[in-house]
Amino acid sequence: xxxxxxxxxxxxxxxxxxxxxxxxxxxxxxxxxxxxxxxxxxxxxxxxxxxxxxxxxxxxxxxxxxxxxxxxxxxxxxxxxxxxxxxxxxxxxxxxxxxxxxxxxxxxxxxxxxxxxxxxxxxxxxxxxxxxxxxxxxxxxxxxxxxxxxxxxxxxxxxxxxxxxxxxxxxxxxxxxxxxxxxxxxxxxxxxxxxxxxxxxxxxxxxxxxxxxxxxxxxxxxxxxxxxxxxxxxxxxxxxxxxxxxxxxxxxxxxxxxxxxxxxxxxxxxxxxx
Amino acid sequence: xxxxxxxxxxxxxxxxxxxxxxxxxxxxxxxxxxxxxxxxxxxxxxxxxxxxxxxxxxxxxxxxxxxxxxxxxxxxxxxxxxxxxxxxxxxxxxxxxxxxxxxxxxxxxxxxxxxxxxxxxxxxxxxxxxxxxxxxxxxxxxxxxxxxxxxxxxxxxxxxxxxxxxxxxxxxxxxxxxxxxxxxxxxxxxxxxxxxxxxxxxxxxxxxxxxxxxxxxxxxxxxxxxxxxxxxxxxxxxxxxxxxxxxxxxxxxxxxxxxxxxxxxxxxxxxxxxxxxxxxxxxxxxxxxxxxxxxxxxxxxxxxxxxxxxxxxxx
Ligand SMILES: Nc1ncnc2c1ncn2[C@@H]1O[C@H](COP(=O)(O)OP(=O)(O)O)[C@@H](O)[C@H]1O
Ligand SMILES: [Mg+2]
Numbered sequence: 001x002x003x004x005x006x007x008x009x010x011x012x013x014x015x016x017x018x019x020x021x022x023x024x025x026x027x028x029x030x031x032x033x034x035x036x037x038x039x040x041x042x043x044x045x046x047x048x049x050x051x052x053x054x055x056x057x058x059x060x061x062x063x064x065x066x067x068x069x070x071x072x073x074x075x076x077x078x079x080x081x082x083x084x085x086x087x088x089x090x091x092x093x094x095x096x097x098x099x100x101x102x103x104x105x106x107x108x109x110x111x112x113x114x115x116x117x118x119x120x121x122x123x124x125x126x127x128x129x130x131x132x133x134x135x136x137x138x139x140x141x142x143x144x145x146x147x148x149x150x151x152x153x154x155x156x157x158x159x160x161x162x163x164x165x166x167x168x169x170x171x172x173x174x175x176x177x178x179x180x181x182x183x184x185x186x187x188x189x190x191x192x193x194x195x196x197x198x199x200x201x202x203x204x205x206x207x208x209x210x211x212x213x214x215x216x217x218x219x220x221x222x223x224x225x226x227x228x229x230x231x232x233x234x235x236x237x238x239x240x241x242x243x244x245x246x247x248x249x250x251x252x253x254x255x256x257x258x259x260x261x262x263x264x265x266x267x268x269x270x271x272x273x274x
Numbered sequence: 275x276x277x278x279x280x281x282x283x284x285x286x287x288x289x290x291x292x293x294x295x296x297x298x299x300x301x302x303x304x305x306x307x308x309x310x311x312x313x314x315x316x317x318x319x320x321x322x323x324x325x326x327x328x329x330x331x332x333x334x335x336x337x338x339x340x341x342x343x344x345x346x347x348x349x350x351x352x353x354x355x356x357x358x359x360x361x362x363x364x365x366x367x368x369x370x371x372x373x374x375x376x377x378x379x380x381x382x383x384x385x386x387x388x389x390x391x392x393x394x395x396x397x398x399x400x401x402x403x404x405x406x407x408x409x410x411x412x413x414x415x416x417x418x419x420x421x422x423x424x425x426x427x428x429x430x431x432x433x434x435x436x437x438x439x440x441x442x443x444x445x446x447x448x449x450x451x452x453x454x455x456x457x458x459x460x461x462x463x464x465x466x467x468x469x470x471x472x473x474x475x476x477x478x479x480x481x482x483x484x485x486x487x488x489x490x491x492x493x494x495x496x497x498x499x500x501x502x503x504x505x506x507x508x509x510x511x512x513x514x515x516x517x518x519x520x521x522x523x524x525x526x527x528x529x530x531x532x533x534x535x536x537x538x539x540x541x542x543x544x545x546x547x548x549x550x551x552x553x554x555x556x557x558x559x560x561x562x563x564x565x566x567x568x569x570x571x572x573x574x575x576x577x578x579x580x581x582x583x584x585x586x587x588x589x
Contacts, residue, residue, distance in 0.1 A: 065482075065486055066486075067482055067485060067486065085482075085485045085486040085487075085488065086486070086488065087486065087487050087488045089486065090486060091482065091483070091486045093479045093482075093483075095479060097477070097479035097480055097482075097483050099480060099483075099498070099501070100578045101501045101502075101576075101577075101578040110483075110484070110487060110497075111487035111488070113497075114484070114487045114488055114489045114493055114497070115487075115488065142578055144578070144580065158483075162487065
C-alpha cells in the first residue's frame with residue numbers, strides 16, 4: 001500500500017501522555033480503568049498490550065480509536081489529538097462484529113458505502129481485499145455460513161478496505177481454537193507487513209504476544225498502568241521453542257503473575273467488604 | 275430432509291480445503307418439486323392432527339356423548355355449506371325491490387366476509403408496524419421526541435384495546451375505519467416500546483464498527499440499527515397477531531358492517547352452535563394462513579435470521 005508513504009510525518013503514529021480513564025466519572029459507580037499511560041506507537045510498529053482481564057486494555061484501544069474520551073492526559077494520532085473515530089484507525093473486535101444481514105463482500109465494503117463509493121467501485125475493492133485475505137471465493141456468502149476463523153478474516157478485510165494506517169485489534173483471535181489461532185497470527189503478520197500499518201494488538205495470551213510483537217506492554221491490574229515494556233527483537237517467523245522465546249515467556253509470565261495475583265486479591269477483598 | 279442442495283455450504287469450511295472437494299453435483303431437481311417434497315410431509319401431519327381431533331369428536335357423537343344440538347360434530351357444521359353460507363350473505367335482500375334470489379353465491383358470500391375481515395387485519399398491521407417503527411426510532415433519534423411522546427405512550431400502552439372501542443366508533447362511525455383503528459391501537463403501543471427496547475439492545479460492536487468507519491448518526495440508524503432490530507420487532511408483531519384478529523372480530527361484532535365478527539355475533543344471538551363452530555373453523559384456518567404468510571415474509575425480508583424452530587428436536 002502506498003497511502004502512508006505520501007503522508008507519514010515524523011514522530012509516532014499514536015502518542016499517549018498521562019492518559020487516564022475513569023468510567024462513569026462523577027457518579028457513585030465511578031471507577032478508574034486506566035492511569036498515567038505513557039506510550040508511543042511508531043509508524044509500522046506492532047505493539048501488543050498484555051495484561052490480566054479487566055485491566056483496561058480494551059479501554060485504551062477505545063481511546064485510541066476515538067470511540068471514548070479519556071478523562072486525563074492526551075492521545076495524539078500523527079501529532080493531532082484524537083477527538084472522534086476515523087476510518088484511518090480501524091478497530092477489530094473479539095466477538096463477531098460482521099453485519100449478519102449483509103453478504104461477505106457487502107460487509108467488507110461497508111465503510112466504502114458509508115463514504116459514498118459507487119457499487120462497481122465497492123465490488124472491485126471488496127474483491128481485491130478478499131483476495132488478499134484468501135477469501136476470494138466466499139464474497140456472496142453470508143457471515144453465518146463461515147467458520148469462526150474465516151469470519152475474523154472477513155473482519156480484518158473490512159478494516160483493510162479502508163486502508164487504515166492504524167489497526168486496533170481487541171483479542172481478535174481469542175475465540176478461535178489453537179490451530180486456527182496460529183494460522184491467523186501468520187496471516188496477520190503477512191497482512192501487516194504488506195500494509196505497513198501500525199498495529200496495537202490486545203491479548204492476554206503470552207505465546208500470542210511473543211509470536212507477534214515488536215514490543216509487549218505489560219499492564220498492571222486495575223487501574224491499568226504500564227508496568228513494563230518488553231522489546232522482542234527476534235526475526236519472524238519466530239520459533240516458540242527457541243531459547244530466546246523461552247526466556248521471554250518466563251519473563252512475561254513472571255510479570256503477569258504478580259498482576260493476576262493482585263487482581264484476584266482485590267476481587268476477594270471486594271467480596272469480603274461487600 | 276434432503277441434504278443434497280446444501281452440500282456446497284459446508285464444503286467451504288476452510289478456505290484452502292474448499293478448492294479440492296467440490297461435491298459431485300446431484301441430479302438437479304426442479305425447485306418446485308424440491309419444495310413440494312419438503313412441505314408434503316408437513317401437510318400430511320397437519321391433516322392427520324386435525325383429522326384425529328375431528329374423528330374423536332365424531333366418535334363422541336356416535337356414542338351419544340356429544341349432544342348434536344350443543345356440540346354438532348364436524349360433518350354437521352361443515353356438511354351443509356350453503357346452509358351456513360346464507361348467514362354470510364352480504365346482499366341486501368331485505369331491502370324493498372331487491373329480489374329474493376339475487377346476491378352472491380354461497381362461496382362468494384363467505385369469501386367476501388372472510389376477506390373483508392382479513393383486509394382490516396392486514397391494513398391495520400401494516401399501518402401499526404410502520405407507525406411503531408417510525409415513532410420508536412424517532413424517540414431514540416431525537417431526545418425532544420422522547421420527552422414529548424414517551425410518557426404518553428407508556429401510560430397508554432397497558433390500556434386494553436377493548437377500552438378504545440367506543441373511541442373508535444366516536445371517531446370513525448361504522449365501516450372499515452374503526453376496525454382498522456382498533457388493530458392499530460392493539461399493536462402500536464407494544465410495538466413502539468419493543469422498537470425502543472430493541473434499539474437499546476443492538477450489539478454495541480456493530481454500532482462501533484460503523485462509527486469507526488465514519489458513519490453519521492443517520493447512517494448508523496439506517497444501515498445498522500434498523501436492520502438489526504427488524505427481526506426482534508417482527509417477532510413482537512407475530513405474537514400480537516392473535517390480538518389483532520381478536521379486536522377486529524370485536525369491532526365487527528359491534529356492527530361495522532359485514533365481517534366474521536358480525537356472523538359470530540349473529541350465531542350467538544340466534545343460538546346457532548353449528549354456525550359458531552363453522553366460524554371457529556374459519557378463524558382457525560385464517561390464523562393458520564396468516565401465520566404462514568408471516569413466516570414467508572420473514573424468510574423473504576429477514577433472510578439472515580435462521581428459523582430456530584426445531585433446534586431442540588435432536589435431544
Ligand atoms: N462502557 C463501560 N462503562 C463502564 N465501565 C466499563 C466500560 N467498559 C469497561 N469498563 C470497565 O473498565 C475496566 C476495564 O475494562 P476493559 O478495558 O474492558 O478491560 P480489559 O479489556 O483489559 O479486559 C473494567 O473494570 C470494566 O468493568
Ligand atoms: Mg477487553
